[in-house]
Amino acid sequence: ITILGIESSCDDTSAAVIRDGVILSNVVASQKVHEEYGGVVPELASRAHQQNIIPVVELAIKRSGIDRSEVSAVAFTRGPGLLGSLLVGTSFAKGFSLAMNVPLIEVNHLQGHVLALFIKENGMEFNPPKFPFLCLLVSGGNSQIILVRDYLDMEVIGQTIDDAAGEAFDKCAKVMGLPYPGGPHVDKLAKEGNPLRFEFSRPRIPGLDYSFSGLKTNFLYFLRDELKKNEHFVEENKADLCASLQYTIIEILLGKLKKAAKETGVREITVAGGVSANSGLRSALVENAKKHRWNLIIPKFEYTMDNAAMIAITGYYKFLKQEFVGQNTVPFARTQL
Ligand code: ATP
Numbered sequence: 569i570t571i572l573g574i575e576s577s578c579d580d581t582s583a584a585v586i587r588d589g590v591i592l593s594n595v596v597a598s599q600k601v602h603e604e605y606g607g608v609v610p611e612l613a614s615r616a617h618q619q620n621i622i623p624v625v626e627l628a629i630k631r632s633g634i635d636r637s638e639v640s641a642v643a644f645t646r647g648p649g650l651l652g653s654l655l656v657g658t659s660f661a662k663g664f665s666l667a668m669n670v671p672l673i674e675v676n677h678l679q680g681h682v683l684a685l686f687i688k689e690n691g692m693e694f695n696p697p698k699f700p701f702l703c704l705l706v707s708g709g710n711s712q713i714i715l716v717r718d719y720l721d722m723e724v725i726g727q728t729i730d731d732a733a734g735e736a737f738d739k740c741a742k743v744m745g746l747p748y749p750g751g752p753h754v755d756k757l758a759k760e761g762n763p764l765r766f767e768f769s770r771p772r773i774p775g776l777d778y779s780f781s782g783l784k785t786n787f788l789y790f791l792r793d794e795l796k797k798n799e800h801f802v803e804e805n806k807a808d809l810c811a812s813l814q815y816t817i818i819e820i821l822l823g824k825l826k827k828a829a830k831e832t833g834v835r836e837i838t839v840a841g842g843v844s845a846n847s848g849l850r851s852a853l854v855e856n857a858k859k860h861r862w863n864l865i866i867p868k869f870e871y872t873m874d875n876a877a878m879i880a881i882t883g884y885y886k887f888l889k890q891e892f893v894g895q896n897t898v899p900f901a902r903t904q905l
Pocket residue numbers: 577578648649677681706707708709710733734735737738749750751752755841842843844845846847872873874
């Protein structure tokens with residue numbers, strides 16, 4: 569079974585080919601146009617997708633070494649994401665499905681982030697989590713704890729009531745004058761800084777839900793007040809600010825994850841989404857895994873950020889269940905798992 573996956577939910581145009589769960593190619597074209605605006609501009613994103621989609625798919629097929637006639641089905645991201653961006657991938661997938669006479673499979677982007685853990689690579693060790701497992705999904709738009717019972721059976725047991733963890737990284741980075749997206753820059757600078765130098769507010773939210781908007785506001789006001797006293801405050805303290813911010817975000821994330829593991833009795837723990845690339849989060853997870861005897865599985869960097877391989881692998885599992893959709897399918901900006 570050969571699946572062509574298409575991802576266009578935000579600012580990356582991506583196409584991938586997966587055969588029987590094994591990755592053959594994964595092409596990601598990141599859009600540079602947004603950098604100067606300090607965030608993704610939806611109108612520019614859909615335009616860039618429109619320009620990129622054909623060459624990206626052609627390249628993915630070429631690199632996979634297959635002929636397009638060998639594709640069994642085309643899987644695309646239906647949502648969540650930016651509507652104009654999603655429309656490009658959806659329309660392309662529909663066209664491909666019609667032209668090649670193959671079934672169409674819709675994929676939830678978040679489910680894709682989770683199932684990225686099941687991408688096999690030729691000649692590489694394959695170490696997927698065992699069901700049931702908990703997945704801490706931390707990305708630019710989401711922060712969730714998901715109880716995964718099977719490939720296509722997932723339940724969100726905790727999620728952010730406002731901002732996502734990635735948003736907290738990016739927005740705080742922006743006020744420090746770091747380039748967009750700020751998460752990786754904070755990560756890098758944090759390595760040189762003291763995580764205990766500054767203390768920022770932590771939410772008191774019941775249950776397994778998250779909140780990051782209070783921390784963001786607290787960070788913003790703190791900088792504003794300090795800058796009044798010393799206009800070089802940010803430059804002089806950048807590493808410590810980044811380290812302390814990152815430390816707080818990780819403490820918040822781990823707090824609820826530990827609670828979820830305890831409440832569900834599940835010790836198989838995984839992480840997904842762009843923020844899982846964060847080195848501080850990775851070491852905190854490793855530390856906690858030792859302490860609480862978790863079996864921790866951390867995905868490879870290249871499949872944590874948005875990519876079509878995760879869409880193709882989800883498409884593969886949906887293909888096995890013959891979960892196809894018709895040409896009347898439409899994308900959704902907001903969708904639950
Ligand atoms: P969603 O999947 O929720 O729709 P998204 O697809 O935009 O959102 P991803 O591509 O999964 O999100 O992740 C992007 C986010 O990951 C950005 O907020 C970015 O700053 C963050 N990020 C990437 N690398 C790191 C890092 N090393 N440390 C912290 N954050 C990081």
